[in-house]
Amino acid sequence: MDKIIILTGDAAETLEVYYPYQRLREAGYEVHIAAPEKKTLQFVVHDFVDGFDTYTEKLGHTLAADVAFRDVNPADYLALVVPGGRAPEYIRNDEDAQRIVRYFFDTNAPVAALCHGPLLLAAAGVLKGGRISSAYPALKPDVELAGGIFEDGAAVVDGNLVSGRAWPDHPEWMREFMKLLDDARVQSRPVESVTTA
Numbered sequence: 001m002d003k004i005i006i007l008t009g010d011a012a013e014t015l016e017v018y019y020p021y022q023r024l025r026e027a028g029y030e031v032h033i034a035a036p037e038k039k040t041l042q043f044v045v046h047d048f049v050d051g052f053d054t055y056t057e058k059l060g061h062t063l064a065a066d067v068a069f070r071d072v073n074p075a076d077y078l079a080l081v082v083p084g085g086r087a088p089e090y091i092r093n094d095e096d097a098q099r100i101v102r103y104f105f106d107t108n109a110p111v112a113a114l115c116h117g118p119l120l121l122a123a124a125g126v127l128k129g130g131r132i133s134s135a136y137p138a139l140k141p142d143v144e145l146a147g148g149i150f151e152d153g154a155a156v157v158d159g160n161l162v163s164g165r166a167w168p169d170h171p172e173w174m175r176e177f178m179k180l181l182d183d184a185r186v187q188s189r190p191v192e193s194v195t196t197a
Helices: 014-026 087-091 095-106 118-123 137-145 167-188
Strands: 003-007 030-035 040-047 056-064 079-082 111-114 156-158 161-164
Touching (some): 014 056, 079 095
Parallel strands (some): 079 111
Antiparallel strands (some): 040 056, 156 161
């Protein structure tokens, strides 16, 4: 069974972790949650309230991390997902999280990033050279300072990267990511030899 890794941590957006986690399992993938430490993670819920200039934050669900970043061999995985929330603000400083991200870009393997997830991509240096990325709109300066091009879209595809703004983009974002995964699955299968009688 092909495996996919999700890089996250405490204060990740609940919906942005759970939706890809469950959708990918439904599609038959083995999904591992990686975090700074192997422990139970506390997620949050971001929502909008009339009169606030930005989103609000409340406690969300929890989920156990399967593996610490330092113990991840990215070659074991077909693809990478980086959800948003506040987790990317601090996991972007983790050298192993950056190492994992760079592996997927170096090998042109599928990557899905959502909301604040591109903060980790920026820290890993993979947006340099004008890679297009969508993110939470307030991150436009971060994407551009990292050498990327910000595009305000629900599912922006640039080579192996599919990015979106936030959890309302889940249907479009995951639809495009599933297409990349289908292609990667086909390419990762060995070609069967044909013999003639």
